[in-house]
Amino acid sequence: MMNSEAAIAHLNKEATIRPLLTAIEVPELIPSGRVYYDLLSSIVSQQLSVKVADVIFKRFISLFPDNYPHPRYVVAIESDTLRSVGLSGQKAEYLQNVAKFDIDNDLQNIDWDSMRDEEIISFLTQIKGVGKWTVQMLLMFTLSRPDIFPVDDLGIQQAMQRLFTIEELNPRLLKIRMTELSEPWKPWRTIACQYLWRWKDR
Numbered sequence: 001m002m003n004s005e006a007a008i009a010h011l012n013k014e015a016t017i018r019p020l021l022t023a024i025e026v027p028e029l030i031p032s033g034r035v036y037y038d039l040l041s042s043i044v045s046q047q048l049s050v051k052v053a054d055v056i057f058k059r060f061i062s063l064f065p066d067n068y069p070h071p072r073y074v075v076a077i078e079s080d081t082l083r084s085v086g087l088s089g090q091k092a093e094y095l096q097n098v099a100k101f102d103i104d105n106d107l108q109n110i111d112w113d114s115m116r117d118e119e120i121i122s123f124l125t126q127i128k129g130v131g132k133w134t135v136q137m138l139l140m141f142t143l144s145r146p147d148i149f150p151v152d153d154l155g156i157q158q159a160m161q162r163l164f165t166i167e168e169l170n171p172r173l174l175k176i177r178m179t180e181l182s183e184p185w186k187p188w189r190t191i192a193c194q195y196l197w198r199w200k201d202r
Helices: 004-011 018-023 035-045 050-061 071-076 079-083 089-105 117-124 132-141 154-163 171-185 189-201
Strands: none
Touching (some): 004 018, 004 189, 018 189, 035 050, 035 132, 071 089, 117 132, 154 189, 171 189
């Protein structure tokens, strides 16, 4: 679980990120714990603005009883119906893949606390349409894991390039450099990323 006071005390020791901690206010992360539901939401939001994704996801859940996409209903619904709410054919397929995986694995009753971050990434990326970045967002916002560093996230890349004046344009070398620079933030890199995202957006 996240401990913001301990995280801030630790991150304050690192001179480069310290100014962000005083200049920006970041709300406490409250984990939802809804692995299945949040996976569906993540797939809908891929490559869309927050506003558009929110509209489409609301249309999606309105297709189901009680506005909840029960796995058996998601699996059974016609692809044309899913596309009618603004989903691409590919996203419709991916949503049904998540539902099938939930039926087979009962995601809501898994003891996630007993699994390490990398185990969860390996487990959930078995689902076609669910990549490492998606699971890292789930680890951060759904399961409140404290030391997630999504090196592939464009926002984090842009923020670190600005913060550390990184001019390396080779993607592989950039990610290596980012990982090295994030080492002092362990074991609170999730919190550090919250500040980086907000700082970049300002």
